[in-house]
Each structure stands twice: as C-alpha cells, then as structure tokens.
C-alpha cells in the first residue's frame with residue numbers, strides 16, 4: 166500500500182529510524198479507559214499516529230440466539246476502519262482484512278477472559294480505527310483488553326499486543342507506516358504479561374531463527390511496559406470516579 170509520500174530510499178539512516186526511534190523503542194503511547202459513555206466498558210489508544218477507540222457491551226443477551234453457548238459467553242469482536250482513517254478514503258464496511266483482524270482479536274483476547282463465568286451471554290467488542298498508521302491490529306487488542314476490564318468482565322490478565330519487524334536488515338519494534346509498508350517482515354504478537362502466555366503470533370516475511378527469537382524477546386519486554394500503561398489507564402479512571410462519588414457524598 167503506497168504511503169502518502171511514496172517509498173523512502175532507506176528506512177534506517179546512520180543507525181536511526183526515520184522517526185528517530187531506537188530499534189527496540191515503541192511509539193509514544195497513550196491509553197485511556199472509559200471514553201465511550203454509552204458502552205459498558207471502553208478505552209482509547211494512541212500509538213504514534215494510530216488512534217483507536219474500543220467499546221465493549223455485555224455480558225448481554227445473545228443475538229442471534231443460535232449462537233448461545235450453555236457453557237460460556239460468546240465473544241464477538243468487530244474491527245472497523247473509519248472512512249477518514251486513511252489518507253485515501255477507506256471503503257466502509259467489512260473487507261477481507263477487517264474480517265481477519267476481527268477474528269484474530271477474538272483469538273488473542275478469549276484466553277484471557279473467564280468466558281465460562283458468563284454462560285448463555287454475549288460480549289461484544291467493537292474496535293473503531295479513527296487514524297490508521299500501522300500496527301492497528303495490535304493497538305486494537307491492547308485497547309480492547311482495557312475496555313473489557315473497564316466493563317468489569319473477569320479476566321485472568323490483560324492482553325498486550327505489539328509487533329516487531331525488519332527494515333533494512335535490522336530487527337525493529339513497533340513499525341510506523343513506512344516501515345510497515347516497505348519493511349521486510351512483520352511479526353505481531355499478543356501476550357498476557359503476568360504469565361508470559363502468548364495468545365497470538367502472526368508472521369509475514371522471511372526471518373532467520375535468531376531474528377524470530379530476538380523479536381519474541383523484544384515484544385515480551387515491550388509488552389510489560391505497555392501493560393503498565395494499561396493498568397494506569399484503569400487506575401486513573403477508577404480514582405477519578407471515586408473522587409467524583411466522594412464529592413457527591415460531601416455535597417449531598
């Protein structure tokens with residue numbers, strides 16, 4: 166997919182990435198919980214120039230009814246890109262790509278949720294990309310985990326997703342758009358940071374065994390740092406709510 170300015174000649178110049186980051190540095194990341202008023206839980210993430218909002222509804226009645234599972238909740242994930250999220254208007258509605266990302270979101274998140282605690286219900290996760298600049302599947306998973314926790318759904322752990330890749334022969338973390346479009350490889354991973362359990366691993370491009378190993382390791386290290394941002398987002402929301410309630414009590 167062509168970037169706004171076409172292919173850069175090199176992705177790494179004088180040992181630095183075009184945006185000045187170190188090879189193992191992820192993009193500046195902001196996570197906020199509780200951003201969609203009408204949802205049961207929600208979160209937004211800004212990772213570099215990628216921006217995504219996730220809303221969670223449920224556990225609620227299953228619709229269509231035939232999807233009801235007597236043993237556990239049915240987890241539904243829907244990834245969507247806003248028409249204005251890409252330089253050229255992105256075609257609204259489902260595409261092969263959005264269907265694939267919806268499925269991998271579900272695969273990455275399901276192991277972290279105690280689905281068996283919510284039999285005969287449905288949990289809906291909607292991820293809306295408002296600005297797409299690489300790494301949207303990972304950012305959507307990271308934000309969705311926060312939104313699920315914000316909805317009060319019982320979880321084994323949060324899930325963090327992050328990708329490593331290869332550009333100009335170097336292993337790099339968290340690609341930006343030119344690195345993603347013109348780099349040689351891409352390996353997104355979803356991790357439950359507390360246990361180190363990997364719930365998703367995709368790979369695109371050619372890599373040596375050593376490169377794969379390095380990518381797995383640096384994804385795990387980064388996931389622990391992003392985990393802290395997720396937990397802080399949840400704490401911030403609850404301390405804000407608590408002080409609001411305390412204010413209510415004092416005023417009433």
Ligand code: ADP
Pocket residue numbers: 166251252253255256262297298299300301302303342345
């Ligand atoms: P991810 O966003 O998870 O890296 P892809 O590898 O499929 O997923 O896409 C890489 C990037 O390409 C996206 O993050 C986005 O910036 C860009 N992109 C994807 N689809 C479109 C589209 N329809 N129009 C323009 N850019 C797109």
